[in-house]
Amino acid sequence: MRNYILLLALLSLASCSIKPVQTVYYEQEDVTRFTTKPFITGKGGKEIELVAVKECSGKVICTDQDIKLTIKHADRFSFFKGKDLVLETEQGIINLNERDYSTSYSLQKSKAGTSGVLIEQFLIWVTEADFRKAAHAENVRLNVGDYSFSLSAEGRVPWQILLDADKILIIMDKEKQREYGQYPHETKREKELDLREKRMVSEAVESTWKLVKDSKNPEDIRYFLEQFPNSPFAVPAKLKLKQLERDKD
Secondary structure, eight states, X not given: OHHHHHHXXXXXXXXXXXXXXXXXXXXXXXXXXXXXXXXXXXXXXXXXXXXXXXXXXXXSOOOSOOEEEEEEEEESSOOSTTOOEEEEETTEEEEOOSXXXXXXXXXXXXXXXXXXXXXXXXXXXXXXXXXXXXXXXXXXXXXXXXXXXEOXXXXXXXXXXXXXXXXXXXXXXXXXXXXHHTSOOOOHHHHHHHHHHHHHHHHHHHHHHHHXXXXXXXXXXXXXXXXXXXXXXXXXXXXXXXXXXXXXX
């Protein structure tokens, strides 16, 4: 029953303009990035935003990949700097202190005038195993120093989708379902090798036909047809062979 309700919820999410997980393929890099919609939570006048990203080589939904978790805070003053960062679940603590810290500064206009906003960001690589614990736990809290932010189960639904290929397919549009669900994965290198192989076969067909097309020996034409039965020159080769066999008789 629970799985059925989840399926209905996913189908409902699939019809929304803002997907819980966005799928974007970058052809030049030959990678697909799956990005969860921002999860915003607050406590004690502080608000933070969490976004998770999974990156796969090629046009494929991969598994067992580390998750890039970005946590942002925007205010007039610094909040993140120097603070410990951990996720608390009933399955244990997930330490998030191996991270990159960055800041940027922007001016924003309001009714009171122009004010500066400091945007802080933690960039954290989380193993899929740890991220799965956080996605599926009953209760999760993100502790930033002495502040504790509750991460609701509803807000973590996109995290669960990110980890499940079948759920990602459900929320995709029809064209992406066809691309990611029906065809086997091909990397950019495999595509290039396939094109090169086809080009070499085409050149071999053309070169061989040039050698045998004026031959008076039926065996030369038979050899060509045996080697390249589906080539563009197969029809003229068959006509040539019939002509040579008539002349021989």
